Amino acid sequence: MLAAGGGVTLADWAPILTRPIDLDLALQWHHVAHQxxxxxxxxxxxxxxxxxxxIFHAGVSATVRF
Numbered sequence: 442m443l444a445a446g447g448g449v450t451l452a453d454w455a456p457i458l459t460r461p462i463d464l465d466l467a468l469q470w471h472h473v474a475h476q477x478x479x480x481x482x483x484x485x486x487x488x489x490x491x492x493x494x495x496i497f498h499a500g501v502s503a504t505v506r507f
Contacts, residue, residue, distance in 0.1 A: 444469040463504040471496040 448465035451458060475493030480486075 442469070442471045460506045462506075465500075465502045465504075467498075467500040469496075469498040471498075 444467070446465065446467035448463060450461050450463050452461035472495055473493050475491065477489060477491045479489045
């Protein structure tokens with residue numbers, strides 16, 4: 442898993458912004474290793490299955506003060 446984030450405060454932009462605004466960004470990548478699961482046919486009916494891959498997540502937030 443790898444994660445990173447950062448933020449910035451926008452201030453002193455008068456007359457456009459009269460109060461500061463905070464912007465935050467978060468990114469995450471999770472690598473799930475490939476795995477093949479074999480079942481005991483007598484106990485659990487069905488076929489074998491595999492899992493694995495990549496999960497990506499991104500988040501953005503803004504804070505506005507009144």
